[in-house]
Amino acid sequence: AQSVTQLDSQVPVFEEAPVELRCNYSSSVSVYLFWYVQYPNQGLQLLLKYLSGSTLVKGINGFEAEFNKSQTSFHLRKPSVHISDTAEYFCAVRRKTSYDKVIFGPGTSLSVIP
Amino acid sequence: KAGVTQTPRYLIKTRGQQVTLSCSPISGHRSVSWYQQTPGQGLQFLFEYFSETQRNKGNFPGRFSGRQFSNSRSEMNVSTLELGDSALYLCASSSGDLSSGNTIYFGEGSWLTVV
Numbered sequence: 001a002q003s004v005t006q007l008d009s010q011v012p013v014f015e016e017a018p019v020e021l022r023c024n025y026s027s028s029v030s031v032y033l034f035w036y037v038q039y040p041n042q043g044l045q046l047l048l049k050y051l052s053g054s055t056l057v058k059g060i061n062g063f064e065a066e067f068n069k070s071q072t073s074f075h076l077r078k079p080s081v082h083i084s085d086t087a088e089y090f091c092a093v094r095r096k097t098s099y100d101k102v103i104f105g106p107g108t109s110l111s112v113i114p
Numbered sequence: 115k116a117g118v119t120q121t122p123r124y125l126i127k128t129r130g131q132q133v134t135l136s137c138s139p140i141s142g143h144r145s146v147s148w149y150q151q152t153p154g155q156g157l158q159f160l161f162e163y164f165s166e167t168q169r170n171k172g173n174f175p176g177r178f179s180g181r182q183f184s185n186s187r188s189e190m191n192v193s194t195l196e197l198g199d200s201a202l203y204l205c206a207s208s209s210g211d212l213s214s215g216n217t218i219y220f221g222e223g224s225w226l227t228v229v
Binding site for chain 2: 032034036042043044094106
């Protein structure tokens with residue numbers, strides 16, 4: 001069975017500073033990887049996804065993530081955060097060869113401090 | 115292209131009542147899945163429907179049920195509501211196609227409060 005770990009439940013960061021949100025997964029088979037963002041009182045919005053190919057994936061709002069197969073990680077990064085990036089971020093996995101459900105991590109709350 | 119639409123957005127129900135939530139997927143998407151989100155439990159998978167058939171099911175009691183119609187619209191029903199059912203219920207749709215990563219796209223959610 002797959003599982004997703006987001007080690008940091010809360011990450012405070014000053015505006016214009018860089019940020020990295022960590023995601024590790026476990027799976028016995030190849031997976032697709034996703035990052036979603038949830039702004040207050042809204043649904044989840046897809047930030048980026050890794051399906052195959054280049055391990056560095058660029059998403060919306062200046063975010064990017066790097067897939068590291070040996071470390072089973074998919075960390076999310078942004079070089080300079082803005083107040084509007086304050087939100088909950090979820091990492092998710094789905095098996096490539098199955099119609100299994102998407103497994104979500106517990107989420108990381110990013111707070112950008114002015 | 116219109117996104118996933120959920121109705122109603124907010125509702126308040128009394129313990130013991132039942133509730134039906136509706137979801138219209140993105141046009142062309144044949145898979146609809148439902149999630150319950152609460153502060154304590156995070157995002158929990160309820161079930162997924164594909165072409166009117168339940169394809170996956172989470173660990174929820176039988177009071178939670180769903181269905182999908184031929185136009186891919188979906189409804190979920192919760193009977194005999196309990197206080198603990200208060201949550202944000204999220205619907206997500208996808209093409210159901212593995213080769214595209216079967217990416218799911220979420221609606222804004224339905225906020226259910228049980229009093």
